[in-house]
Amino acid sequence: MSRSKDDWINQRAYSIWEEEGRPHDRGGAHWQQAAAEYEQLERTRASADGNELIEMLRRTGRLMRAAENDALRVVRPEQKPARKAIKRA
Secondary structure, eight states, rough: OOOHHHHHHHHHHHHHHHHHTTTOOOHHHHHHHHHHHHHHHHHOOOTTTHHHHHHHHHTTTTTOOOOOTOEEEOOOTTTTOOOOOOOOO
């Protein structure tokens, strides 16, 4: 069952109110906190097929394709290839 944005915020604000011991005159603050949490969840929600994440990784240069098997892998720009230790005499 899908809930609307206002239903989610209302239920979350009620939960916050209960968690804080049901204080008086805090309804507005609880609503604002719940709305901020909802917006954060919306910003971090991935698409069902992951295309949004893949496109973001491509734009930032963190997605590469291996030539031999065309598999996708994520790399961090600060990663450097491992070097073999050289023994010195």
